[in-house]
Amino acid sequence: MEYLLVLNKDEDTVSIVCMKTKATIKKVETDYNPHEIIVSKDGKKTYITCSQGNKMNILNNETFEIERRLEHPDFQFPHGLGLSQDGRKLYMASTFSEKVFIFDTETDEITKVLSTDQKHSHMVAVSPDGKKLYIPNIGSHTITVVDTGTEEILTHFPVGKGPEGVAVHPDGKSIYVANQEDDTLYVMDTEKYEMKFKRRIGHVPIRIVFSPDGKYALIPNRESGDLSIIESEHELKGNVRPWEVKRIRVGVWPGGTVFNEEGTFAYVANNKTNDISIIDMDLLEEVEKIKVGIHPDGIAYLKVNKQ
Template sequence: MQEYLIVLNKDEDTISIVNLQTNEIEKTIETDYNPHEVVVTPDGKKTYVTCSLGNKMNIINNETFEIEKTLEHPDFNFPHGLGVTTDGKKIYMASTYSEKVFIINSETDEIEKVIPTYQKLSHMISFSPDGKTVYVPNIGSDNMTVVNTEKEEIINHFPVGKAPEGVAVHPNGEHLYVANQGDNNLYVINTQTLEVEHKRRVGSVPIRIVFSPDGKYALIPNRESGDLSIIATAHELKGNVRPWEVKRIRVGVWPGGTVFNAQGTLAFVANNKTNDISVINMETLKEEQRIEVGIHPDGIAYLKK
């Protein structure tokens, strides 16, 4: 098995395929305008890339690392966040300025359904671990849209902080973590009651949230402060167990897309303005090295094949 990083270089319209055995770029793929967000199917066979300023989606065959198909739609208006169902059969995509969620059949690569959110700036897609729920942060409405994947319908909206963007559900399914860019904080929300159980100050303009595979840590890249908040999700102190920022480490300028390897031993942070990837050792919680990539890397995915 070989491990790769798929890194989207927004300002040169390319993808860097990084071989993690050598930490070198094995291949560069030309894309449509402004490749932004990325998801890999669970079987590792396909990669979906939203090209936000080009209003297109590029679909890559991971055997050849070639673009096999390009999807377009009149309502692809800054297509952005992506997610995939647990069975790999459906791709969900949020189109920011048209404020719609698209559902794409991954076998035919055709759009099956378009769901308007009726909220402002619907930006990302985050699945619950059981795959039954999708959370869509609406940056302009300061709220979250909830989609039931079995019905393929919106079932709720609920308020969060200002300008939410980063969102992820803890692997145990019990808590939704939301990074509020406008408040520079983290909300930890009970997924059953939708009550905010914890608020935590993080860095400036928190942009993403990614959990380690075991759920021990949540990583939050803070765009403006150029650092990475490391949240221990069940930190114990004097009998209290709660999520807590146990470390904040410097990475590159404008950190964004963040991903773990399969084992959870390493995390990778795309630094938009230093054109590199920070490699974080999750044992020491330190940056080990940088991998040079293209111009303005942001979206990033891990592939094992």
């Protein structure tokens, strides 16, 4: 069975959407203002940051019930989430305390807290080899780099204004950064953190998600209500470079974006139209919408293999 787990941030719920019927089979109450979400590597639980509630909720994926709530004095707008390659570590960025929390996913206890010393550390991207974290700092216009082996900060490097979306290409060679204040995509190399390409995209880009094969990066543009589709190796007259090959209309205030396991479909949460856009990745078109709760934002894909 395939599900979408959709956070409705202005009604404090998560919608469990069955992808076979395209219907919500259950709504689960969360703490205040759920924002970001990630499914554990073994698929047994889901972590949800409730940003204005300053809590982390843990959803049991068998019962679809909140089984635990985590708190800490420095959970100040807890937000972005990432998992280690082996799934044993969970990384969380807390925006207003400007800290990165590291959790043991066996016990769900905090094992370390890092201060970025940057302003508004918001999201988390994990490199494909699991060796580094990239934390965009919206107020400092920088990306913080964390070594996951030593669990220490390596450096910070400048990007555009108001970076929020960040993702590493599956080949590990490029970091894509969406800068919401200047409507740009920066493509940085992972060796020297130098800019390789700069592209103007839609208005207020806030997320970046790669297809599993790395062919496309999807970037929802909040204020222009559209989705930039970036082909990571677009060839034109002998030149190969990242290029926006299409920009498609979705709902109002698109945000959280996720692919299915095969990469054949992507799903975009539209905050102000209370729905999910289904994107056919062969057609590069929106083919359907699914109604959910009030102001959906964070979204995750869950596949359950029944015995």
